[in-house]
Amino acid sequence: MGIFVDTGIQSGTDVLKALALGTRAVLIGRPILYGLACGGQDGVRRVLGILKRELVYDMACCGLTSIDQINKDILYKH
Secondary structure: OOOEEOOOOOOHHHHHHHHHOOOOEEOOHHHHHHHHHHHHHHHHHHHHHHHHHHHHHHHHHOOOOOHHHOOHHHOOOO
């Protein structure tokens, strides 16, 4: 059984951080509901597209090309 994160995920960066911390999945209810309320089905598509683009961009900034490469080593600790 894996860990799922269900609170506070509002960007692709949040998704990347959660995956780096070891979660197996993130639940993105609030952004989906915002998209649905503002634009119906197309709004949901836009929200998912934005989250995906943010995640892909952040992964590229870390030198990653696959979700399988995400691990805690990409996190900055101070």
